[in-house]
Amino acid sequence: MLFNSFSYALFLPLVFVLYWLPLFPKRRCVWQNGVLLLASYAFYSAWDWRFALLIAFTSLSSYWTALRMDAGEGAARGRWAALNIAVNLGILAYFKYAGFFVDSFVALLTMLGWKGTPVALKVILPVGISFYTFQALGYTIDVYRRKIVPSRNPLRFFAFVSFFPQLVAGPIERAANLLPQFDQARRFDYAQAVRGVGLILWGLSLKLLLADRLAVYVDAAWKGVEGLSGLPALLAVLFFAFQLYADFYAYSEIARGSARLFGMELMLNFRRPYLSVSFKEFWKRWHISLSSWFGDYVYIPLGGNRKGAARRVMNVFIVFLLSGLWHGASWTFVAWGFLCALFMVLLDRPLGRIGGFRPLKIAIVFSLWALSLILFRAPDFGSALKMFSALGFDGFSELASFGLGRAELIFALSLLLLLAVQEGLWERRGELIAAKFYRLSPFVRVLCAVLVVLLLVLLGHYGIGNDSRFLYFQF
Amino acid sequence: MKKFILEILTIVLAAGALVALLDARRVFAQEEGNNHTGKRWYYLYKYAKQKKNAIDVLVLGNSHAYTGLLPEVLSKELGRRCFILASQGNRITDSYYMLEEALTVCKPKLLVIETYTIRNYRQRQLSGIDLSCQFQSFENRRNTWLKLKSTPFLFSVDNAPYAWSQTLRNHSYLFDNPALVSYNWKHPVPPAYRDKEYLGRFVRFTTGLEDPTLERYRREGPPEDGAAMTVGADAERSVQKILALCKKKGIKVMFLTIPMYHGHIAHPEALHANLAPVIGNYPWLDLQAPVYNDFFTPDCFENTYNANQHQTSMGAYKTSLLLARFILNDSRNK
Known part of the structure; x- marks a missing residue:
């Protein structure tokens, strides 16, 4: 279900x-x-x-x-x-x-x-x-x-x-x-339940409007990875990074929202990870429940960073290799874990030295993460290599030949832009905006909810025979 | 709690009402050009309005029935009005609910069941094209109460909303076919059917099997195996329900197997054996039986080697004549 x-x-x-x-x-x-x-x-x-x-x-x-x-x-x-x-x-x-x-x-x-x-x-x-x-x-x-x-x-x-x-x-x-x-x-707590419904609708919007739509493009691109080249490949990599985020974030938010309907509070699992300026920060914002689990039950018992730099590096690699294996029983996941550890060990210090220009750091962290996800998504090393070598900037005219027509592609890109704006706003004053929204009169809130449901019905990517499982179910 | 439930109910009802409005305006309706199932229901209700007991022989089936029979020929031969109530890809489970609705407006004397609908399937697990066909058949039925009653038997929980709402089913037209959405928005009423008399036929195939296809039969053998065409529990249950309903309403029942090319099905005797326990002692005209092989010449069949082969108008003509003779000769139908 x-x-x-x-x-x-x-x-x-x-x-x-x-x-x-x-x-x-x-x-x-x-x-x-x-x-x-x-x-x-x-x-x-x-x-x-x-x-x-x-x-x-x-x-x-x-x-x-x-x-x-x-x-x-x-x-x-x-x-x-x-x-x-x-x-x-x-x-x-x-x-x-x-x-x-x-x-x-x-x-x-x-x-x-x-x-x-x-x-x-x-x-x-x-x-x-x-x-x-x-x-x-x-x-x-x-x-x-x-x-x-x-x-x-x-x-x-x-x-x-x-x-x-x-x-x-x-x-x-x-x-x-x-x-x-x-x-x-x-x-029963009325405010908690209302916020629960809000989280469920937010999660469904992420899943139906964004994640499943991006999945069409990503799946088509990976299916034809043999003949893929240039911008379509680059877009597939970019889309997968957002698909994975929107999909898993959606699941977590629906889970939290559902739990609130029963008066239960679940922990936050994502906190705008794509705004991270270092890999250490990224892992404090991405799949927080798993990262902190590995931190508490593997990294710290192994000595964490208390036993010198070499031991710290080794512990980081152990944690990420295990994390890779946790995600899937395949060597590509292990390699992905290795790459994540490498980024954290090698790049966090130079990133810290770049200075105060936040967007550049965010772009670097996100780009490397998106590239590492090629290993996460690839069925085998051969396909991953093909995807890496296919990346480029030509082939603009072929963009609309991967399951999404021109209009839908533009719609998906617009949604990504909206998501970026929303994340930026929430980063600064998310709590304030949410508090203001939930203080609105019930009539306005209900009207907003009806509009969201209608948007989901009309613009959501769903339908009979759609394989719209959540990506993290396989783990 | 009360306030919360009221708000949720308001959201659900308001969103539901808006979707229902879009459905009522047929904004996401598919193109009407080929909706012969809708046409059948339209004429069935029309005849019923004109005269009580307007239909004497009702044929249930799928595309094999509406391409494999000429109801005008059958009506002429029998001197009674015959009507084909069939829908593309129909299974006997759906046929039962179609019959149930048809019997609210007409009372035929004889019901003919085409046996290609009696197959091995799980009704609530239909998918792909089979499910699309089921949606199409369901959508064209007109009795809302009977549709509601039959929904849990025809669809899984996850597919039922799609069965009821074109908007849910076809909302992707907004991106895939915006011109159609725009056309539907401007034309909320479907075009009227203009036939004077329509009895449910749909002739699609006029040319028969051609030499390359016949050569392929010789080379590769039959694409279908009668032994593999078994009858599942869902189909068996539905046949029993139809028989019980007809018994209750005093309607005679017979079965008809419209043939495919004799080179198309290996082991036709196995197919007969598979169907026999379900049909029991009811009259059954099995035109797939080898005795009819010479009568149904290659020009009687759609020029295809694919699994699902229909009849041409020539085949339909021959089948109609044989069926009429069978009905007239069966003493039980006197």
Whole structure:
């Protein structure tokens, strides 16, 4: 069930109504958590009912080992933590990386002269497995570090792991932030709900107006990468950078908006990353929940920047290589992670020396990021190389031959311009503008919402048979 | 909470009303030139208005039925008015709901079901061209209540809104075909049908199989296999529903298999065996049976080797004559 599907447009109000039904006033929290748990499992089972078994197992193992950890002392705590981490990573490794490791191993053997027939592994990748596995892992590690006390209420804990707004593509929530929100009955907050609807409409606009429209061009360009050259290739790279951002940002905003309808607050996942002036800043603004997860659970335990420059560089590379692998079981993702680490290690200092001219720094960071995404998008190294070598400035007349006609291409470019203006405005006075908007009379707000819905209906890129999944579902 | 729900309802209703307005004005309607399904419903309702029981023989099917039968010939031979209620790419599940609506305005004495609609498919999982055909058929039906009732059986939750709204379905015309949007905006009423009498036929193919195609049959063999043309659970259920409905309304039922070229389908006997359990003891004229191979000469078939082969007007003429004779000879239809 996609956030941009009609089934979600029915599902969300239905769960909303059930959730806020004034039943069982004395056990309101149990009712609300029960509704969320059932809704989340129904939501996840819409892809494949077997996935629900997997998330139930992940929840159960994390819940149980956390209790065992809490009951134990010293080495016993460590053993339970290690066991849970091994189980969770084992599941992730099997479902996401088994094929990759086997293929890589076979390729290595073939290079060494082996001529056997490899066994083909057919493992389906459960949607969002990387997201909820990391969320569960974070909980285990936090309990081990005694940062939080383990949950003793299975209903709350299971609802926390499977909370449907952020289940399949994050934000990867920290137990310290989300779990306590399940502890008490939520009260309906009008302002929070209105802002939730605002976030959902904003997310849908990003997805339907921009991301899916850019996807048409990007997919067509990559499909014909063999014959691609010049400006069309450059535009494909630029469009993909914005497609990825708009798509994932849209998902995160819809997730946050949906959560607010239930009185829950999820963390911010994107904070205008394309206005970053250094790569360090970029990673503090892009996919914040994952970057901070790697920071807290990998980078800092490895020593962070406390053990000298060489160790810091090594830690940065470890984190980014893992991050690359997290994004996909492919060597192109690993290479992308390597490139990101390289940018951070080599370029942040020179960027700092450029001085105060912000637009230049923003342009450099964005351009290099967009180029690195060639590896992110490419199905293999060969295609990535072709895309790199195709970049240029000729072929203007061919721009409209990649799925988007002239009018739609101009429309897409205008939307990008609008987005740039909006990001710039929000960077300076976003909170102020939002606060002013939500202070408008309900009539004006409703009118704005109707206009947005109408815009989405008429200008959105959607339709029967459109493969409009969110990009980050595959991770 | 009340205020919030009211605001949301206002947004949904206002946006819905605006979309409904665009639908009513047909701003995103596709070109009307070839909408023979709409024409069929128009004339069916027109005849019903003129006279009760205006139609005696009703034929249900898809493009095989409306290209493979000449209802004028059939009507002349039987001395009764025959009408083809078919839509492109139709499956028997949709045929049931078309029949249900048709029976609100007419009461035929005999229902003929063309068997090409009885296939192996999952109605709510149709996609691509099959789904487009289903939308077209659904859109042309006129009874809103019956359409509403049939929606959950014909479409998945995600496809249902597209079935109801041209605006949702064709909004991309704004970029792809702005001239049509502009034309529709200025012409909100579709052009009127001017035929004096229309019984549902649609002759598309006049020339038959040509030598290169016949040579291809000889070289490559049949493109379709009767053994693979199985009947799915959805189709079987729909046939049973049609039979039950007709029984309740006192309408006789027969089945008709309009043939494709005999070199087109391997193992026609397997196709017959696949359909037989569903059809049971009902009268069935299977013109795909090898006994008719010589009668249906190559000029009876659309010049194509593709999977979906229709009949030419010659084929339709022969089929109509055989069907008329079959109906007249079947003692149950006396």
